[in-house]
């Protein structure tokens with residue numbers, strides 16, 4: 009749920025990076041933190057555990073400047089991927105305005121992608137949100153590994169697996185190299201702000 | 213592709229997965245390579261190769277253990293704690309106390325029990341949130357040390373004047389159930405009158421604490437029977453059960469959104485009937501409960 013501060017003419021919304029563990033969510037945020045310095049309004053906070061796993065969440069605040077006289081702030085979050093942190097995932101998802109689903113292109117992670125998308129759908133439902141209506145984009149991550157001869161799924165296969173019904177914008181990418189990171193975030197915030205405009209009847 | 217190239221390729225894959233923290237996937241590749249080596253009569257110095265692979269697999273196991281055992285809730289810096297509290301206080305606009313309660317609950321959920329305790333302590337001065345805060349104080353003590361310790365805290369409260377007799381009775385009922393579930397044999401001092409506490413409890417928190425649930429199964433190996441499961445977590449009308457893989461068959465046929473008609477809820481106060489909905493079902497993929505199932509049931513009517 010975006011916070012709309014009429015007095016300050018400021019909108020603050022929440023974008024969550026969701027997806028299977030080790031798929032590259034944290035790497036996405038790290039790249040954004042490194043690359044979009046001007047828009048970053050505070051420190052990136054990561055809370056990790058043994059083996060660099062996101063235990064709780066990562067958090068990164070950004071400012072996107074003014075749209076129609078309104079200051080737009082975006083808070084980026086990632087969720088922990090491991091199954092045992094399901095209650096944390098739910099908590100982080102509360103009040104979400106837009107989602108970037110980071111899918112892992114590795115063939116060996118095919119099923120994990122699909123399970124995670126189902127988990128997202130179930131968790132959204134808990135909050136009364138419909139995965140078909142929520143602003144959502146897909147990122148097919150780790151495309152760079154194809155060059156090293158590691159078996160990856162084709163884009164067509166990933167679309168078939170994950171996007172057949174959703175039909176949302178999807179972007180191949182490499183969070184490690186920064187490919188497809190900016191465009192995915194941009195598209196997601198665009199969809200998010202559009203949906204907020206409808207909802208809040210702001211800037212119409 | 214020659215056998216040698218094939219092995220080389222698989223090893224490269226395994227190393228990459230390991231580097232990405234995909235330990236299970238790496239393990240499977242090493243196993244695949246081991247099989248190839250073992251079954252190939254043409255490979256020289258087989259024993260040496262296999263020993264090398266065994267060593268790699270061993271190291272992988274050590275890593276896996278570390279990840280699974282790793283501190284489930286490390287103590288965070290106070291800055292990170294502030295952030296959690298602030299980020300998860302959703303009701304700031306509506307009510308300050310409500311927001312404080314949410315923040316404290318988030319801290320507890322993230323395992324920051326000491327800090328959560330301090331926040332809940334502050335909330336004891338607030339009449340409307342006193343009982344909820346107190347229950348969570350008890351939960352924190354259980355997580356930090358033991359049920360016994362929590363019971364000691366209750367006894368301390370029973371002697372003091374922070375709580376009314378009715379409030380104490382609610383806490384006693386809650387604590388007694390916890391002790392009973394854990395098989396701790398200990399009697400708690402009774403202060404209030406029983407009947408009154410029960411009626412108010414429902415009003416105040418909407419949902420009473422449910423410790424176990426009986427599900428009537430209309431298919432599977434336990435068809436026609438009522439099976440009982442412990443409730444591991446509860447948040448309002450949502451109950452989470454961890455069901456061991458041994459009992460997996462019993463719930464195999466249950467799917468998300470299935471309606472469950474004949475449910476029995478076991479609460480400290482009474483057993484009552486109702487219906488619910490399968491809200492989520494998943495197999496736990498790693499950790500000490502790997503292979504077990506997590507089943508969420510939403511109570512729809514009682």
Ligand SMILES: Nc1nc2c(ncn2[C@@H]2O[C@H](COP(=O)(O)OP(=O)(O)O)[C@@H](O)[C@H]2O)c(=O)[nH]1
Pocket residue numbers: 027028029030031032033034035036060062086089110149150151152153181182183184185231232233
């Ligand atoms: N080659 C490659 N590795 C990646 C990419 N994105 C993430 N990784 C690696 O995958 C592992 C898990 O990434 P992480 O961001 O922690 O995943 P998370 O669990 O989704 O947050 C790390 O070792 C990353 O370096 C990518 O685009 N290409």
Ligand SMILES: [Mg+2]
Pocket residue numbers: 033034035061062086087088089
């Ligand atoms: Mg992460």
